[in-house]
Amino acid sequence: MGTQRPVIELTDIRKTYGMDGNAVHALRGVSLTVPTGDYVAIMGASGSGKSTLMNIIGCLDVPTTGRYLLDDVEVEHLSDRQLALVRNRKIGFVFQSFNLLPRTTALDNVELPLVYAGVGTTERRKRARAALELVGLSERMHHKPQELSGGQQQRVAVARALVTAPSLILADEPTGNLDSTSSSDVMALFDRLHRAGRTIVLITHEHDIAEHAERAIRLMDGQIVSDERNGERGWISEQHTVRHGSAR
Amino acid sequence: MRFREVFRFAFAGLRANKLRSALTTLGILIGVGAVILLVAVGKGSGAQVQANIDKLGTNLLEVSRQAGGFGARASRNTGTQSSVSALTLADAQSLVDPVNAPDVLDEAPVVTASPTATYDGATHQIAQLVGTYPAYLTATNWQIAEGSAITDDDVNQARKVIVIGQTVATDLFGTADPVGQQVMINSVPYTVEGTLQAKGSSGLQDADDFAIAPLTTVQDSLSGFGSLSQIVVQAKSAGATTAAQNEITSILTSRHHLSATASPDFRVLNQQSLLATSSSTTHTFTVLLGAVAAISLLVGGIGITNIMLVTVTERTREIGIRKALGAPRAAILGQFLVEAVMLSLIGGALGVAAGLIGTRFTVAGVKPVIVPASIALAFAVSALIGLFFGSFPANRAAKLHPIQALRHE
Ligand SMILES: Nc1ncnc2c1ncn2[C@@H]1O[C@H](COP(=O)(O)OP(=O)(O)OP(=O)(O)O)[C@@H](O)[C@H]1O
Ligand SMILES: [Mg+2]
Numbered sequence: 001m002g003t004q005r006p007v008i009e010l011t012d013i014r015k016t017y018g019m020d021g022n023a024v025h026a027l028r029g030v031s032l033t034v035p036t037g038d039y040v041a042i043m044g045a046s047g048s049g050k051s052t053l054m055n056i057i058g059c060l061d062v063p064t065t066g067r068y069l070l071d072d073v074e075v076e077h078l079s080d081r082q083l084a085l086v087r088n089r090k091i092g093f094v095f096q097s098f099n100l101l102p103r104t105t106a107l108d109n110v111e112l113p114l115v116y117a118g119v120g121t122t123e124r125r126k127r128a129r130a131a132l133e134l135v136g137l138s139e140r141m142h143h144k145p146q147e148l149s150g151g152q153q154q155r156v157a158v159a160r161a162l163v164t165a166p167s168l169i170l171a172d173e174p175t176g177n178l179d180s181t182s183s184s185d186v187m188a189l190f191d192r193l194h195r196a197g198r199t200i201v202l203i204t205h206e207h208d209i210a211e212h213a214e215r216a217i218r219l220m221d222g223q224i225v226s227d228e229r230n231g232e233r234g235w236i237s238e239q240h241t242v243r244h245g246s247a248r
Numbered sequence: 249m250r251f252r253e254v255f256r257f258a259f260a261g262l263r264a265n266k267l268r269s270a271l272t273t274l275g276i277l278i279g280v281g282a283v284i285l286l287v288a289v290g291k292g293s294g295a296q297v298q299a300n301i302d303k304l305g306t307n308l309l310e311v312s313r314q315a316g317g318f319g320a321r322a323s324r325n326t327g328t329q330s331s332v333s334a335l336t337l338a339d340a341q342s343l344v345d346p347v348n349a350p351d352v353l354d355e356a357p358v359v360t361a362s363p364t365a366t367y368d369g370a371t372h373q374i375a376q377l378v379g380t381y382p383a384y385l386t387a388t389n390w391q392i393a394e395g396s397a398i399t400d401d402d403v404n405q406a407r408k409v410i411v412i413g414q415t416v417a418t419d420l421f422g423t424a425d426p427v428g429q430q431v432m433i434n435s436v437p438y439t440v441e442g443t444l445q446a447k448g449s450s451g452l453q454d455a456d457d458f459a460i461a462p463l464t465t466v467q468d469s470l471s472g473f474g475s476l477s478q479i480v481v482q483a484k485s486a487g488a489t490t491a492a493q494n495e496i497t498s499i500l501t502s503r504h505h506l507s508a509t510a511s512p513d514f515r516v517l518n519q520q521s522l523l524a525t526s527s528s529t530t531h532t533f534t535v536l537l538g539a540v541a542a543i544s545l546l547v548g549g550i551g552i553t554n555i556m557l558v559t560v561t562e563r564t565r566e567i568g569i570r571k572a573l574g575a576p577r578a579a580i581l582g583q584f585l586v587e588a589v590m591l592s593l594i595g596g597a598l599g600v601a602a603g604l605i606g607t608r609f610t611v612a613g614v615k616p617v618i619v620p621a622s623i624a625l626a627f628a629v630s631a632l633i634g635l636f637f638g639s640f641p642a643n644r645a646a647k648l649h650p651i652q653a654l655r656h657e
Contacts, residue, residue, distance in 0.1 A: 060572055061651040080577045087650075088574020099569045099654060103264055115253050116574040160573070 004035035013066035044219035092161030258586035279545030280599025288616035290534025334475030379466025387482035395427035395442025413458035549633035568653025588638020596630030
């Protein structure tokens with residue numbers, strides 16, 4: 001693992017909402033390194049700061065203090081245009097609350113990132129259809145979000161995140177609204193992407209989902225309380241992994 | 249990201265809220281339509297006044313007697329010599345003077361009467377019979393319809409000939425040809441030499457209830473040889489009327505032995521200055537109408553801003569989603585700007601159509617005359633309004649952080 005170049009490198013990230021009196025410290029000094037090709041599950045109680053952390057990693061939000069290197073580039077110094085490019089090309093983001101465009105068909109929703117990437121109409125159509133097929137929604141692609149169930153909307157959101165073939169996939173509870181069948185379908189998809197070399201970070205509450213990942217990070221009150229790697233002998237603390245990393 | 253996609257998103261955005269888009273468009277439509285229509289009405293009324301004055305003759309000056317006004321009486325009280333002299337034939341002749349009145353082309357003395365004409369049992373009271381010289385016709389812009397005008401010979405020999413207006417002709421002769429017929433004017437037989445082309449009515453007066461006969465004839469049989477009622481003077485050009493007016497005033501002042509301070513016993517009416525006054529009035533009118541219209545256009549523009557603000561606020565989440573998926577600021581800005589400009593351009597185009605349709609009707613008795621510049625201006629202004637008023641909310645939307653925008657409910 002130590003030989004892999006890090007994609008994400010967070011150093012002492014803090015995020016505070018609100019002013020002095022009723023300030024909420026969502027993140028209190030998170031440091032985390034994710035190497036290329038890693039498969040990370042972030043766990044923790046509700047309100048522990050998982051989504052906040054994910055938004056910062058996805059360049060959708062900025063930390064109050066701390067340093068964030070994405071592919072060795074300091075995100076803070078990126079221009080609006082460069083940030084747009086990073087969000088469009090490098091990152092596929094699945095939101096906890098889907099965030100699909102209303103009054104817009106599933107197909108058009110999935111096409112959207114390709115539009116901003118400047119992909120031509122026919123090519124766009126083809127890739128969006130393929131992505132929807134991948135999540136098992138071929139027959140529903142001309143339906144609008146309000147005509148889809150929660151689980152179907154979630155799968156549209158997953159398809160949209162995958163359609164640009166990003167190297168980094170960030171998913172905030174991608175299976176939160178899915179039954180066990182769809183859930184394992186989506187997880188099988190992530191496993192396949194992982195095997196193809198993509199870096200995946202996902203948030204989950206469920207242990208069997210976290211089992212798919214190679215590494216589990218636990219957050220509590222805005223701090224990382226454990227960082228374990230999934231080995232043959234079960235979960236081993238990351239400190240050990242680092243020590244025995246070369247043996248794997 | 250191509251422009252076509254920006255356009256497509258903007259169009260979808262407008263379609264998503266059809267009623268709102270339609271109402272905003274309506275605001276601009278009314279503004280642009282009003283500008284075009286009101287400016288056309290102003291222009292039309294100006295043209296109408298011009299046409300009315302053209303009918304009378306633009307180079308025309310009318311000298312008439314003015315019985316002692318306030319100034320005359322005041323000067324009499326202080327003992328200064330002042331009286332109302334008659335306008336004489338000699339006065340009239342003195343006005344054609346290449347030395348003292350270089351701007352006067354010709355003159356025609358005028359006496360008037362309102363006699364009764366009869367022909368074959370039909371009777372018609374002529375509203376105005378003018379006894380004058382042939383020059384009168386050119387000065388006052390009368391055209392002969394049929395037959396011929398009165399001649400110098402007619403005047404010299406006091407022939408009992410008459411040229412009648414269309415109203416007189418129809419009343420006495422119906423559809424028959426009046427030329428060469430004998431009519432009785434206050435029981436004196438006159439031969440109809442010709443008819444005048446119709447001028448139509450201006451205001452309440454019927455300009456065609458009119459007849460012209462030689463001066464001498466009318467003096468002989470109708471008006472007597474007292475003062476002339478008028479001297480009609482034709483200036484050399486429309487631009488020379490003011491100079492001619494001054495020359496006439498100075499000639500008559502000296503002929504009537506008036507002191508410089510006494511108020512004159514004659515009056516020179518200048519059609520050209522009437523025209524100038526009325527055209528400046530109609531200009532003011534046009535500007536006023538234009539201003540009202542411009543205000544309504546501005547209100548339409550504020551409508552667009554308001555709608556764009558509401559739209560942007562309402563669609564903040566959408567903006568957040570788009571930015572999260574990699575839309576650069578320019579794409580967001582472009583989308584909302586195109587929406588605003590499309591609203592105002594559609595409104596502008598419909599407004600131009602509405603304005604053009606409106607100008608085909610007579611508005612308040614005025615036939616509107618389209619001013620092409622007003623169309624171009626109104627259309628350009630509506631496009632600029634879209635750009636200007638749309639850019640503010642669009643820019644505000646484009647600057648948002650994705651997460652800020654997404655949290656917005
Ligand atoms: N915009 C905000 N303003 C103020 N406080 C916020 C804001 N966003 C999040 N918080 C607070 O920050 C903390 C962390 O929130 P976050 O959304 O990261 O939790 P989470 O771990 O994702 O929880 P869940 O599992 O319920 O999604 C919470 O206490 C939340 O109330
Ligand atoms: Mg969350």
